[in-house]
Amino acid sequence: MKILVVDDEKDVQLLFQQRFRKEIRTGVLNFVFAFSGEEALDIMKTMEQEAVLILSDINMPGMSGLDLLEKIRKDFEQPPPLVMMVTAYGDEENRNTAKRLGADDFLTKPLDFALLKSKLTTLK
């Protein structure tokens, strides 16, 4: 399964590559990175028929994480990707909206990488 990480903070890519360097090296986890909702949609189009987990930030300039979630749920039915949303601490409103729009799981910022690792590796 490919994991598509969506965040407008470009250093998130390096951070994930470092945090999960062992898992990446051994091929346990396979990451793809997008820096905006729009880019994420483009990447999704190239990965049709693949199993994908999307890990997306909400607050992004342009298309927000919630907009992306809505589009994903509408346009990518087969197979429906898993979507995990990253919300700011205490942002219940966005969490509820994401839940309503069909998010599968939530993570709170700052990311707990140990927790994320266990979630990602048990998903397999």
Place this chain on the structure above:
Amino acid sequence: MDTAKEKELLQTHQYWVASFMEDSSLDELDSILSHDIMGYGTTQDEKIFGREAVKNIIEIGRQQRRLFDNYRYDLEIVKKQISKKSDAAVIIAEINVSYSIDRNETLLPLRISTVFYYDEQWKVTHWHGSLGVKTDGDTWHQNEWQCEKERLQKLVDEQTAKLKKSLENLKATQSQLIQSEKMASLGELTAGIAHEIQNPLNFVNNFSEVNTELIEEMQEELKAGNTEEAISISDDIKENQKKINHHGRRADAIVKGMLQHSRNNTSDKEATNINALADEYLRLSYHGLRAKDKSFNAKLETDFDKSLGSVNIVAQDIGRVILNLITNAFYVVKKKKEQQKEGYEPTVSVYTKKKKDTITISVKDNGNGIPLAIKEKIFQPFFTTKPSGEGTGLGLSLSYDIVKAHGGELKVETHEGMGTEFTIILPNTEITKK
């Protein structure tokens, strides 16, 4: 006798007397004064020559009258004589003036004799003014008039001192208000700042943790004698260290910016990346608003002209203007969303453009627009449409002053029901290409 001319004469006389006695229009004055007009007064032995001198004495009278209460006068024409050819006339008029100062009523009888001649219209060529007889039968003497004048002068001086004092108070209040406006906008920023600092701080923490792990791994590799692997890991550590530094400085810059924002003194101009500045304040104000009202969401659109490099500006001042415009934009789209829940997507756009001689920063909203009736007032100090306590009414007024101080312009384009676009136009002082 020519009755039309006589009627005309009386009109001219009335206009002439009113110029002295009322705050009437002086538009026609030049046309009724002979260019070599002369006047004499017995009160202080005045001698007046020429139109300008007449206007001057009229103006002095008008200023003095502003100190009077219950001012009124009545006019009685005592004598009127017109030459046989109807080309010259004399009118002697008695004018009873009454006014009060501090509830002391004064009656002042005046006598004005005026000589007119006819040259396409009646013109005043000569007049004589004197103090008349008091109601008790006594006459007004020169020293009595002098006392009256001194009394008035004293009053004028007192009023001037009072005005000076209140002007000083106003100035002090103004600088306090400017400071409170700055602090108010700082309050709007705080939540945004917290959010913006959180991101770099997370990176600092995360990369530090990764480095601790990497150092342990590197030590293991060294113990096992795998020098090459250890070097490779040390490269990663170095890279991460740079990131820690970068994000640390980013958080530092945000805190510094916040401190600068609240500072009272003005700073020098410095090379500033306008796009980064606009983007920073857009994020700060959006997160600030979202922190106050979690249910609020708006679409943010940005279009930054990538060819725009660094421009010489007082960054915190222009930042404050951008912040103010963006905060206002969010405020109006939020209000519209509250009124109109369905089918409305609150949108705020920020874009920059570089032209030959200018650079522009525009903030656009799709709110309700500004009604024509108040469009003229929005840059006035203390004008606000927000409920009392919510706005100081100084935001746009200060913004206007800041942009002007940069030699620029702050323009507004609005369509009722459609939205508003504010544009900051600054002279292009670009120094380095990005």
